[in-house]
Amino acid sequence: MLNKKELKEYCTDARENYLPHISIDCVVFGFHEGLMKVLVLKMKDEGKWYLPGGFMLKKEPIETAANRILKERTGLDDIFLQQFHVFGDPERSKEHFEMYKDMLPANQNWFANRFLTIGYYALVDFCDVNPMPDQFSISCNWCDLNDVPELKLDHSLILKTALDTLRLHLNYQPVGYNLMPKEFTMPELQKLYETILDKKLDRRNFQRRMLGFGILSRSEQQRKGGAHKAPFLYSFDLEKYKAALVDGFKGGW
Amino acid sequence: MLNKKELKEYCTDARENYLPHISIDCVVFGFHEGLMKVLVLKMKDEGKWYLPGGFMLKKEPIETAANRILKERTGLDDIFLQQFHVFGDPERSKEHFEMYKDMLPANQNWFANRFLTIGYYALVDFCDVNPMPDQFSISCNWCDLNDVPELKLDHSLILKTALDTLRLHLNYQPVGYNLMPKEFTMPELQKLYETILDKKLDRRNFQRRMLGFGILSRSEQQRKGGAHKAPFLYSFDLEKYKAALVDGFKGGW
Numbered sequence: 001m002l003n004k005k006e007l008k009e010y011c012t013d014a015r016e017n018y019l020p021h022i023s024i025d026c027v028v029f030g031f032h033e034g035l036m037k038v039l040v041l042k043m044k045d046e047g048k049w050y051l052p053g054g055f056m057l058k059k060e061p062i063e064t065a066a067n068r069i070l071k072e073r074t075g076l077d078d079i080f081l082q083q084f085h086v087f088g089d090p091e092r093s094k095e096h097f098e099m100y101k102d103m104l105p106a107n108q109n110w111f112a113n114r115f116l117t118i119g120y121y122a123l124v125d126f127c128d129v130n131p132m133p134d135q136f137s138i139s140c141n142w143c144d145l146n147d148v149p150e151l152k153l154d155h156s157l158i159l160k161t162a163l164d165t166l167r168l169h170l171n172y173q174p175v176g177y178n179l180m181p182k183e184f185t186m187p188e189l190q191k192l193y194e195t196i197l198d199k200k201l202d203r204r205n206f207q208r209r210m211l212g213f214g215i216l217s218r219s220e221q222q223r224k225g226g227a228h229k230a231p232f233l234y235s236f237d238l239e240k241y242k243a244a245l246v247d248g249f250k251g252g253w
Numbered sequence: 254m255l256n257k258k259e260l261k262e263y264c265t266d267a268r269e270n271y272l273p274h275i276s277i278d279c280v281v282f283g284f285h286e287g288l289m290k291v292l293v294l295k296m297k298d299e300g301k302w303y304l305p306g307g308f309m310l311k312k313e314p315i316e317t318a319a320n321r322i323l324k325e326r327t328g329l330d331d332i333f334l335q336q337f338h339v340f341g342d343p344e345r346s347k348e349h350f351e352m353y354k355d356m357l358p359a360n361q362n363w364f365a366n367r368f369l370t371i372g373y374y375a376l377v378d379f380c381d382v383n384p385m386p387d388q389f390s391i392s393c394n395w396c397d398l399n400d401v402p403e404l405k406l407d408h409s410l411i412l413k414t415a416l417d418t419l420r421l422h423l424n425y426q427p428v429g430y431n432l433m434p435k436e437f438t439m440p441e442l443q444k445l446y447e448t449i450l451d452k453k454l455d456r457r458n459f460q461r462r463m464l465g466f467g468i469l470s471r472s473e474q475q476r477k478g479g480a481h482k483a484p485f486l487y488s489f490d491l492e493k494y495k496a497a498l499v500d501g502f503k504g505g506w
Contacts, residue, residue, distance in 0.1 A: 020274065021272050021274060022369060056341075059367070060343065061341060062369065063341075088314060116272075118339055167501075168501045171424055171502070172424040248421045248424055
């Protein structure tokens with residue numbers, strides 16, 4: 001939470017630089033070896049938790065704004081963010097208005113605005129990145145998805161919608177390029193899907209379906225060592241993977 | 254196109270009532286017996302074509318705004334609109350600014366604003382509705398999808414994105430409840446999918462897959478008449494259909 005002087009400075013700066021009524025919030029899902037987490041910020045003083053979010057510069061493309069905001073708030077750079085929904089309940093930013101309304105009259109108070117927020121999500125390997133809190137936050141943490149603290153505003157809804165959308169997208173879009181090692185076994189890829197979906201999948205069906213999508217190349221080499229038959233190694237065929245991101249999987253309609 | 258007096262009135266009214274920087278555009282796809290069309294408006298004077306769109310009242314929920322705008326601009330009421338994307342190129346509304354910039358100084362000119370537009374799409378049977386142009390339009394027409402006139406602003410991109418999204422959604426969400434008669438044959442449903450996808454589908458695969466989704470009930474009655482074996486009649490199981498709209502098809506992951 002800002003004090004009165006900080007609030008005044010923030011609002012003056014915001015009115016000058018940002019589009020009013022529009023914000024961006026980012027849901028960054030982090031994966032590693034069967035764990036799935038989400039990145040949340042704890043605000044100074046307030047001690048409440050938020051998704052990393054912010055405002056759009058007056059002439060900034062939305063995607064550029066989403067990436068800049070994520071970088072400013074968490075230190076995460078060069079992350080592919082996918083737009084998924086606009087949240088526009090007229091009361092959704094009321095908590096912020098209430099919090100600041102006694103400090104500044106409404107016509108000078110940025111937070112007296114109604115804000116629509118554009119939701120973006122991203123998938124990263126949480127071992128590959130090093131999140132850092134910004135000046136407004138005391139911490140920037142990976143929270144286990146089953147153990148997310150209460151989030152302010154409508155950020156719980158935004159998180160839930162991102163997760164639902166991601167799970168639906170698994171039905172027609174590939175996932176995992178930046179989450180898997182260059183070469184991986186089918187059970188390792190299945191583990192990623194099981195983690196996202198939070199359920200067990202049948203091994204044979206998974207393999208049949210995944211191979212049917214035509215985005216995997218099988219290596220000549222099998223993985224060495226271990227007591228069992230050496231498993232085949234796969235990698236993503238990047239060209240086909242990218243085509244499927246745009247057009248959906250073949251084997252659809 | 255508005256004249257100077259109309260523009261001034263429009264801008265005064267808009268500043269008072271609408272959220273700046275945000276608009277809504279609707280892509281209404283119309284279907285009937287193998288035809289697929291889209292609803293477009295031709296503006297007075299200008300003679301240019303647009304998707305039906307408009308602005309959001311200051312305290313209006315987005316979905317309410319989308320439905321009100323569609324009704325005001327085309328007469329279409331009570332249509333299910335699905336949000337699909339926000340278009341935010343900083344230059345996307347430049348044409349409107351250029352068109353009106355000599356008539357009114359920028360600080361009074363609503364169209365000097367940058368607008369992000371939220372895209373919604375809907376599917377209707379074009380024989381069930383009766384579109385009517387509003388006061389700004391000389392016509393409100395169903396255009397064959399293969400024969401859409403050049404659209405202004407980024408409305409061609411919005412239309413293309415809506416169509417791509419609809420086609421991807423067919424992979425995990427049902428379609429057709431308001432487009433098919435209460436009872437229909439499998440070839441009739443296949444025809445709808447072929448129309449949306451603009452390609453032929455294999456009859457057996459279609460039937461197998463569609464039945465696998467578990468959203469159809471088969472009638473005890475078969476259709477009478479005709480020289481061939483009477484085809485089975487199906488209807489949507491509305492409960493399962495609605496569940497699949499939310500959760501995606503079973504038979505996904």
